[in-house]
Amino acid sequence: MKTYISDSDFELMDSATTIPLSLFELRNDRLFESDRSSKMAFRMLCEQALLNYKKFPPIGDLLERVIDCTGKRPCRLICCPVCRSKKQSEATLSNLETFQNATNENSYFLTALLPMSSDLDETSKTIKNHRKNMYYVFREYKKKFPNSNIDIVGAYEYDLKSIDEYNMSSERARKLFTQLGFDKSKDESMWLPHLHAIVSPLEEKQVSTIRDLINSATLDTDKIPFSVELKRFREDKVVSENISEISKYCWKVRLQHADNIFLDNKDKKRSRYLSMFPVQDLYYLVSHIASQGSFKSLKFQTKI
Numbered sequence: 001m002k003t004y005i006s007d008s009d010f011e012l013m014d015s016a017t018t019i020p021l022s023l024f025e026l027r028n029d030r031l032f033e034s035d036r037s038s039k040m041a042f043r044m045l046c047e048q049a050l051l052n053y054k055k056f057p058p059i060g061d062l063l064e065r066v067i068d069c070t071g072k073r074p075c076r077l078i079c080c081p082v083c084r085s086k087k088q089s090e091a092t093l094s095n096l097e098t099f100q101n102a103t104n105e106n107s108y109f110l111t112a113l114l115p116m117s118s119d120l121d122e123t124s125k126t127i128k129n130h131r132k133n134m135y136y137v138f139r140e141y142k143k144k145f146p147n148s149n150i151d152i153v154g155a156y157e158y159d160l161k162s163i164d165e166y167n168m169s170s171e172r173a174r175k176l177f178t179q180l181g182f183d184k185s186k187d188e189s190m191w192l193p194h195l196h197a198i199v200s201p202l203e204e205k206q207v208s209t210i211r212d213l214i215n216s217a218t219l220d221t222d223k224i225p226f227s228v229e230l231k232r233f234r235e236d237k238v239v240s241e242n243i244s245e246i247s248k249y250c251w252k253v254r255l256q257h258a259d260n261i262f263l264d265n266k267d268k269k270r271s272r273y274l275s276m277f278p279v280q281d282l283y284y285l286v287s288h289i290a291s292q293g294s295f296k297s298l299k300f301q302t303k304i
Helices: 007-015 021-027 029-034 036-052 058-067 081-098 120-144 163-168 171-179 204-218 239-250 279-291 294-298
Strands: 108-113 151-161 190-200 228-232 256-258 273-276 299-303
Touching: 007 021, 007 036, 021 029, 021 036, 021 058, 029 036, 029 081, 036 058, 036 081, 036 273, 036 279, 058 279, 081 151, 081 239, 108 204, 120 151, 120 190, 120 204, 120 279, 120 299, 151 279, 151 294, 190 239, 204 228, 279 294, 294 299
Parallel strands: none
Antiparallel strands: 108 190, 108 228, 151 190, 151 299, 256 273
């Protein structure tokens, strides 16, 4: 499946269905003019639905729910570019307020990778348990250090990893896959839940302690290298820009295969997004999160 769909290809899709695809784009032209990734995500969803609705009718129903989404009647589906963009804007404004006294020197971007599972319900339980464990370890930390004043705000995300992605990864990345529970002997994709968040204010001497606490809340086993990362904000941008960009990233709710959190064969980070999840995985993930409360079920926020 293509990750770029031209205007001419979109017009062909639009002419092949009675679903008013172009009307949705016209209604949201301001968003799509300023955010090309949202426009392409919508077009990829359209392509996925139109290619597969005959063999998997529910995906057509899902697309129609997105098309019917308006400001007065939001669908609140994670596959809807309008609802996702609104959530990103809300999170950005809220985080700029929460972290108004932050600096690049005392602010960090957290990524915590959770154990993998082929079962979506099990993955959801992993996230719920992780949130509960995080609250617990930080409550205990607060008892020991009552003057602590650290905010942690972000969102969980579901990624889908296939055997092909495993095989193409570097040796270090394959080891990380395995340690997180990926079973290469089974020809099935597995869900990789993870948390992205802003952590601030955090003194450099606290970083190791906070990372250890997150590790203890995330894994029942020993630490897994590279599974929990705290990266200081970029120094080449003002802090408000860092907060805004990270807030949007936390709520990107990608529905595409991605290799951005794994190392390539030269052990360098990549940020490449690939084709959309297979149609049934896509549908079940969107429906599952909707049944859990949609975007609010992905939020994480605590103060320690």
